[in-house]
Amino acid sequence: MDMTGLPGTSKHIIFLLLCQLSASSRGDSCCVEKISYPDEASGPSLGPRDLSCYRVSGTDYECSWQYDGPEDNVAHFLWCCFAHPNPTHTSFGQECCCYFSSGRSRTVQFWEQDGISTLSKVNFWVESRLGNRTLKSQEISQYLYNWTKLTPPLGHIRVSRSRGELRMDWNVSDGAGAEVQLRRRMPTTNWTLGDCGPQVSSGLGVIGDIHGSSSESCLCPSENMAQEIQIRRRRRLSSGAPGGPWSNWSMSVCVPPEFLPQAEIKFLVEPLNQDGRRRLTMEGQTPQLAVPEGCRDRPGAQVKKHLVLVHMLACRCQARTWKTVPLGKTLDLSGAAYDLDVLAQTRFGRSIIQKWPLPAQELTETRTLNVIVEGNVTSMQWAAQPPGTAYCLEWQPWGQDRNHTDCTLIAPEEEDPAKMVTHTWSSKPTLDQEECYRITVFASKNPKNPMMWATVLSSYYFGGNVSRVGTPRHVSVRNHTEDSVSVEWTASQLSTCPGVLTQYVVRCEAEDGTWESELLVPPTKTQVTLNSLRSRVVYKVQVRADTAMLPGSWSRPQRFSVGLPGTCAHLCLRPVAALLWSSLAARTSRLGNGATLRTSPRCCTHETRWWWRCPGTEMMRQSRPRPPLSAPWTQGGPWELRGRCKDSQRPGSRTWLERTVPVVTWPT
Secondary structure (H helix, E strand, O other): OOOOOOOOOHHHHHHHHHHHHHHHHHOOOOOEOOOOOOOOOOOOOOEEEEEEEEEOOOOEEEEEEEEEOOOOOEEEEEEEEEEOOOOOOOOOOOEEEEEEEEEOOOEEEEEHHHOOOOOOEEEEEEEEEEOOEEEEOOOEEEEHHHOEOOOOOOOOOEEEEEOOEEEEEEEEOOOOOEEEEEEEEOOOOOOEEEEEEEOOOOOOOOOOOOOOOEEEEEEEEOOOOOEEEEEEEEEEOOOOOEOOOOOOOOOOEEEOOOOOOOOOOEEEEOOOOOOOOEEEEEEOOOOOOOOOHHHOOOOOOOOOEEEEEEEEOOOOOOOOOEEEEEOOOOEEEOOOOEEEEEEEEEOOEEEEEEEEEEOOOOOOOOOOOEEEEEOOEEEEEEEOOOOOOEEEEEEEEOOOOHHHOEEEEEOOOOOOOOOEEEEEEOOOOOOOOOOEEEEEEEEEOOOOOOOOOEEEEEEEEEOOOHHHHOOOOOOEEEEEEOOEEEEEOOOOHHHHOOOOEEEEEEEEEEOOOOOEEEEEEOOOOOEEEEOOOOEOOOEEEEEEEEEOOOOOOOOOOEEEEEOOOOOOOEEOOOHHHHHHHHHHHHHHHHHOOOOOOOOOOOOOOOOOOEEEOOOOOOOEEEOOOOOOOOOOOOOOOHHHOOOOOOHHHOOOOHHHOOOOOOOOOOOO
């Protein structure tokens, strides 16, 4: 056993060391005799493998290899043999061998002054000494000068995503034509190799301002899972043949999935308080991404942070209607409608992982808004907030989308002695159209922040001539009991505008002026019962719709009277109207073709007491069945109703022996 612990090697190592010392002083190469060992076979699963030698820069070279086996007490030696290239040397043309000891390292670096030929063919192999065994790799033959190993992308690799593809760009400084490969894996898959193809130098770096750099790129599919990607490069000759080995793999590039999992954040909203703001809190956890092994401690695949984009849908005329805040922050918002988007920020920017609409909420207390429209001049007035407050006035037709919304910003003004804010404008749009408008006033001392607004007033306004538009229509009267009737009408158009219609007023009066009464009816009802009415009295009933600002206009009067038990209440017709209506009934009865005349639903049954009366005459009763509508008219029938009724024209007289005027409703 020699001093190195390996049999039969001490003299060669000592000779190599002496030769190297001598070469350093002579500037010449040194050589040793090639040694053969009895135990050279490395076996199928042990020993060095995949040896590669190459040029790394102008005069620097390197050899690297892989090793399978125990790492303890192993020593690696790189051997090289070549024909001596120096014709003046005594060993010219003879085989010269050298070796380098690397210990446990699997890389040996050398340069031209170490004496190894770079222009001629050199044979390389690796011997690994393990105890009393020597394991040898396969020999390779290489021309070192033209066999160059490129460097992988060492700097920043820029990643972008578009149309389901990932694009990676990076700078290179060697400028040589290269071909590029990538490998990628996901949390549930192994490495997959991909080809990026030959690269054409652009002559311009894409990242930063690096003098003399050029760029390369590679495309790969985007996935719905996080990816770990690595790049390697290889020199490519003009003939298309490889000009060197593959470079090492680059550092991992970590990429998030194309579609992030949706979040399940709960938004809890409190009612609007007296200050016109409502508190919003957030609860819940954001989803965690599964990432490949190499990306667990590296940025890129993970979500950097979660945010909430608060978008105020009202008051669009303000400078900025949105603001981002950290997820989980407690917010105090106005009563306007908002869109809340939960964002996940990754290396590709921000992605929406949850959307939540916050509907508008109105103040519970009533605050007065005065609106005056004169021609094309509109004025609004409301209670002022503390000095230095800016306002946003917004109005839109009720029931329409926000595209029809108008708003204006009102800068802070000097304090008004009456503590009122008045805003007037004379340009369109005006509020003179006959429709319902929703008007909202927001206030803020920091109007540039869309989250600092507060709702100070929300109201509804009906434009146009309210008195005319709001008049109830189709007022009808029907019998209820012996001394009462039911009055009904269709809802006023003002009832479609929340809060505008305050009440209905029903007025009933006797035509002889002996009695008059008014009833107040809630705006949600369209019917009222009039009680304690007297027989043989003609009444007149009218209905109007009132707002908080002014009373409405009365509807057309409807006349009626009530009868004895079993009789029908009906509308009383003027003599001329009765004449026309009776003539129409007579003509209808003579048609005989199935045509009928609609009688009032308030008519009596066929066999009951009925009554008939002309205005200004006494009531007459009969107990006989009422003749059918198709019964023929007798001579001197309804054509004689032009004046006041005479005794001979009342029911029961000879001219009315078999036919009477039916009880019908005159259409209004």
